[in-house]
Amino acid sequence: MSARRKKQLPAPGGVVVIGLGRIGANVALTLTQLGHDVLAIDSDPKVVQTMSEQLTHVVQADSTDETALRQLGVADFDRVMVALGSAVQASVLTVLALTEIEVSEIWARASSNAHAKILTAMGAAHVIFPEAEMGERIGHLIVSRMLDFVEIGPDFALAKTRVPRAMTGQPLAQLRLGERYGVTVIGVQGPDGKFAHTRPDTVLAPDSILIVEGAIDQVQAFSAMS
Known part of the structure; x- marks a missing residue:
């Protein structure tokens, strides 16, 4: 030794x-x-x-x-x-x-x-199983429009995605994303490049990057709207 x-x-x-x-x-x-x-x-x-x-x-x-x-x-x-x-x-x-x-x-x-x-x-x-986990992550990214993806459980994930154009300029409370799409936006990256926690009155600016959570298929579907 x-x-x-x-x-x-x-x-x-x-x-x-x-x-x-x-x-x-x-x-x-x-x-x-x-x-x-x-x-x-x-x-x-x-x-x-x-x-x-x-x-x-x-x-x-x-x-x-x-x-x-x-x-x-x-x-x-x-x-x-x-x-x-x-x-x-x-x-x-x-x-x-x-x-x-x-x-x-x-x-x-x-x-x-x-x-x-x-x-x-x-x-x-x-x-x-780091190699298996990385393989799963890359697989999800290849077939979706997500910018990043972390699987939390068998059917739950966090994802980074661009804000859908149709949702810009509106507060989160008005968009009712949980009711309509089954996802929750927990963070947003603004033009300054910094991430911040969201609130019901947070307005999504164009070209924002969102951190969303929800069931894997719902997160993927929401990201596909961007």
């Missing part, structure tokens, strides 16, 4: 990210930008060397080794993200090691339903 770091390892209370591929690296960088202390771990020295220029605490270690994790103080962290989705065996053994050292909240990336079931059985509290 070796480490490349600009200062001492972060104090407990931060987040550990294991695996610095595309997903793990982006998670670690995002958490750092949000002001969280991050301890990043990867077994590849070249990856560690590269990421040491972007992250403060980067360590080369075998994450399947319970002793190595204890030496790094991973047991003192409440939250660990295992981003080893494509390395199925390593991800399962890593989650098992984290469970053995009693990490309270384990997030793990899965590459298949079978992989997810194993991770859950090993003790992962949160299992994610």
